[in-house]
Amino acid sequence: QVQVVESGGGLVQPGGSLRLSCAASGLTFSRYAMSWYRQAPGKERELVAVITSTGNSADFVKGRFQISRDNAKNTVYLQMNNLKPEDTAVYYCKAVLNSGVAYWGQGTQVTVSS
Numbered sequence: 001q002v003q004v005v006e007s008g009g010g011l012v013q014p015g016g017s018l019r020l021s022c023a024a025s026g027l028t029f030s031r032y033a034m035s036w037y038r039q040a041p042g043k044e045r046e047l048v049a050v051i052t053s054t055g056n057s058a059d060f061v062k063g064r065f066q067i068s069r070d071n072a073k074n075t076v077y078l079q080m081n082n083l084k085p086e087d088t089a090v091y092y093c094k095a096v097l098n099s100g101v102a103y104w105g106q107g108t109q110v111t112v113s114s
Helices: none
Strands: 003-007 010-012 019-024 033-039 046-051 058-061 065-069 075-080 091-096 102-104 108-112
Touching: 003 091, 019 033, 019 102, 019 108, 033 065, 033 075, 046 075, 046 091, 058 065
Parallel strands: 010 108
Antiparallel strands: 003 019, 019 075, 033 046, 033 091, 046 058, 065 075, 091 102, 091 108
């Protein structure tokens, strides 16, 4: 049974940092591209960062976020710095194969507020 579980969300002040973790089990983690998405209330889910099975990565939040993976721990991370109120959202982790098979986590809430 495949499980994808996010953790590390919470309440943080503007300008602060958080590191999200996503642990996957029941799959061959190293074969999967991993990505982080977020969805704010009333908005569509958007891609935040992605890292391929070979470790190539890209982020889409103007350099403030960094994605990384540890295949030995079956875990992908999202380091978020200089957080802004507009970063408030539920953050989701996704594992996907080249074939298109994909698994989503249940999400973790990040709230940026003073």
